[in-house]
Amino acid sequence: MGQTIAEKIFAAHLRDTPTPGNMVLDIDVVMCHEITTPIAIMDLMDKGMDRVFDPTKIKAVIDHVTPPKDSKTATQAKIMRDWARRHGIRDFFDIGRNGVCHALFPEKGFIRPGYTVIMGDSHTCTHGAFGAFAAGIGTTDLEVGILKGVCAFREPQSMLVEVTGEMPRGVVAKDIILHIIKTLTVGGATDMVMEFRGPVIEKMNMASRMTLCNMSVEAGATSGICLPDRVTAEYLWPFIGDAYDSIDAAVEDFRRWHSDADAVYAQTLSIDVSSLEPQVTFDYKPDCVRDVSDMAGTRVDQVYIGSCTNGRIEDIREAASILKGRRVADHVRGILTPATPDIYSRALDEGLIRIFMDAGFCVLNPTCGACLGMSSGVLAEGEVCASTTNRNFNGRMGKGGMVHLMSPYSAAAAAVTGEITDPRQFLD
């Protein structure tokens, strides 16, 4: 019987089978940020277990609230910083070099096909875009990961998500994943690895694949995953060039992780995107999704472009293509946070930051910030935000606020008109 990519990665990392159906895996990369890690560090210290299994396999960043907004967040950052120094964790990214973890770590080449990756953050599933098994975990799992380099999972069940058709203009990966979450509901993929396949995925760049995988958790999935191919190899080439004679050789090697033709899937979902419209959420769950035309005219107070979902250079370019030569509506506050310093620099070089500033946007440093209502753009009661982020939960961006999730195109269009708007009218 054939295996899925998830099954192959699990088999290659199996440390133990403590009980039937449960697998303890060796972990290649344990990623850490300053919201869920300091409390793990403090607990390990309390228990006399302040050790790390391998400092080269731990990657750490301060990203959620940076620079710190108050004494508590400054303390969290300090605990991380001191810990990274104490244990010789060289891949630690502090102010000036820090960015949103799920954009920063791929950019540094830390994620490779076939890897196992964990982090105390539910959007860790983003890294499945590289053909890795990447899962969000809690703090206890993180403690064990830091200490022992292992993590326990149930045997993987996979859902094949086949995406076909021609992408209409103005429709992007965010629209596809919102449509998929609507179809599956917020619990529809629980305990599943969502394997994204098909001609539309094969044509996607890594940024779009990361957007897709990023929101797989909003359908309850353990991880999203894409088969590693030439697009993956070209993205990773600066980091893997020494290991392979050519990109062709890397692509060939990556094929060993591909799901077999006779692999078994617990569920299959087929999506034809040819007639898909831009998608927007309503209400307080990410499976409450409508066509943008059904939401058009909904007034917004703030537009937020950034996050691990849509804060990459490709997203900023898309939004800028609509904002160029236009201004945000009088009543709208526009906020851009490029997800990493490198993305910020490229946006500067390409003149995109100028476009945003001329349009009347505030441009922030890279941070998770208002996506989870912690800083830098929190909503007041009764306010509405058009956002490129990933969660529209009640209170997510501030108590009493309403968040409408959408693509960078749609968010830029909402900024210009001051209400939810079909972005295609601005694209020629």
Next chain:
Amino acid sequence: MKRFGGRAIFIDRSDINTDEIIPAKYLTEISKKALQPHLLEDLRLEDGSFDPASEELRQARVLVTRANFGCGSSREHAVWALEVNDINVVIAESFARIFRQNMFNCGILAVELEAADIQRLFALDGEVTIDVDLESGEVTATTSSGETVCCRFALNPFDRELVAAGGWLNYADQHY
């Protein structure tokens, strides 16, 4: 094995997310105890039947709810917020994976029952006390008037080991 159970609180909604269980603004705390007053602070039910400041929540030791409890953010703070309020059992039709694992990783219980059994529990009137017997795999609910409902459940064998070990850190330290 540790005994699980006590006074039950019923929250009649599916897809309760971890932002509702403990809002992100409290994630800057570095002690679990500091979460105690904020459990379910942002949860609002459409029918107004839940009040996070109620005496009922303060006295609860078991939380009974519907499907996909604990979805969203991976924050283990959601489990700790329950734990520091002495709620060591959540009973639901289903759980989000990370929340479920976080419960067992802390050595406490996320018990899944059939939707029909959950409905039987919700149908009980008055004050309800729930006892969870891990040996027999039975949840027994008793009302103040003496009415009793008994439901069977199955625990994943590894999750059972985690409860016996007092959590995943203890287990992993012994085995790996």
